[in-house]
Amino acid sequence: MGEVVLEVVELTKHFPVRRRGREALTRLRRAVRAVDGVSFTLRRGRVTAMVGESGSGKSTVAKVVAQLDPPTGGEIRLHGQSVRVRGGRAFRAYCRRVQMIFQDPFASLNPVHTVRYHLTRALRVHGRPAADLPELLAQVQLSPPERYLDKFPHELSGGQRQRVAIARALGAGPEVLLADEPVSMLDVSIRLGVLNLLRDLKERLDLAILYITHDIASARYFADDTLVMYAGRVVEGGDSETVTQAPAHPYTQLLIDSAPDPERRISPDTVGGEPPSLIDPPAGCRFHPRCPKAMARCGEQAPPRLEVGDRPGHWAACWLYEEAAS
């Protein structure tokens, strides 16, 4: 297995909530606990998927790890070195090595600038010559380069725009790519092309990739490892095939049962409850109000990561696996 490049340890991110009306008079401070104690590692030459429903905190993790937002607590280490101070040389080096790709390539590219401008600028910022430009475009399979260099973002298709955004991230010569739903705004027929490109880049450039998605089937297709997030916490992790074929956590099981399956007819009475409030999250296991297997202690004590016992490295934060672990 590849060397650990990035380590995230007990990361938390809380957003303060503005107090209204009578609440403003009390001393109570409320916060959206968007990310609460998230730990994971990214390895060279591996794609790690982070899946979870809307609002579970995936984008917040990516933004904090990309240093676009300061964490509330926890640590981020690049090659074992903790990144604490914002600004300064170590911070700039971190930002160069850890690059982010956003969901909407339209919003992340400036509409008044050409492809050439975006990419030359990225190269220059990171001290590389403009002569690397054709190679950069070739890396994202936009060839011949002349056809694309002088185009504006609106003159490109969605897939081409996302390729330009990827090229721009590669311009920094990164070791880690944080890709937040990189294909979910693209047309269905061209999504796989972009995912296959990312996989190809991972292999050729030995990148560590965090792939954020709500589509667990695409995680199985594209990612070596999969982490499942629920209400600000990672609840299961392991290699993608194991997590998707033998899900251990009841939430992952719900997620997989909910994925479209052409072999089955929809049952009219599917239930599943609502995701919890992150301002006042359920005590103990955050999934307990929806969990069909909840036990008494689930509402009181938060379960730690427990080995599932079927495959090495497969774990779930669920009391059901306490036996297996001990």
Added chain:
Amino acid sequence: MSEIELEIKGLNVDYGLGEQSVHAVRDVDLTLRRGEVLGLAGESGSGKSTLAYGLTRLLPPPGVIRGGQVIYHPEQGEPFDVLGLSDRQLRAFRWAQTSIVFQGAMNSLNPVHKISTQLTDVLRAHEPGSTRAARLARARELLALVGIPADRLDSYPHQLSGGMRQRVMIGMALALRPKIVIMDEPTTALDVVVQRQILGQLVGLRERLGFSVLFITHDLSLLVEFSDRIAIMYGGRIVEQASAAGLHKDSLHPYSHGLLHSFPALRGPREELSGIPGSPPDLRSMPTGCAFHPRCPHSFDPCVRRVPELGAPQGRPEQDRSVACWLHPAS
């Protein structure tokens, strides 16, 4: 096979006039049967929303209907062409028979009013004679129908999750007991768990209340599972139409085939997939002949020159399948 509810014949819709116009919907023939869920799939820009707005005559300018018929078959009485109705007749028809949930509708709830108020306002507008108490009771009933507990009646939209807001919109769409419900990408912004809850509810309600659904999405894998029939759109035209099971088993049009093979599977063997090469066509400079030919792996001589017509493919005994591809010429 159940009776016909709505018949679209030769529908053409343009945006703009003259030289500048683009043909967003081209010669579309499509039939909605009573009580069925008909899925309409295709990539963005293929004309799905334009078709939905066109057939309900809700096209925003510069959209114009250039031709065709939309024939409604009421349970009692004579069929009539919706496109030929006067404005007054049209309004009556729309309220009584159809309702539409637009793309992005969940963001169209008014942020300053409670959801109960928004629901009772809809009811009051259409049943001015009803009492306040009756309207409130009906609002409560509608929300219960879509799985929103009564204690959320007085919530404001921002206090509800995206999934709950979308359910409120579906509740509103059902408020006037429509015969036809048109949903334009109603669940695209939602995650799978909530999507499944909402679709499950919709299918259940359809059985209980007896309406038919035209369900528009780009997520074909979802449609295969829960619609009865599926029509696939490409470049403004319907290119294939079949039962959901039939299409899943055996798609004839290379574009349908490509779309069905663009979704990685969650179960079964892990396969290498490639999607479809190239990108969707630009309506301003449509390829000649079959619009799919620049991306089609099977393109051959006639494809570049002549538009294939949608029709029942030769030599296939199966009913209820039509395709527009030179590989499968119509009989």
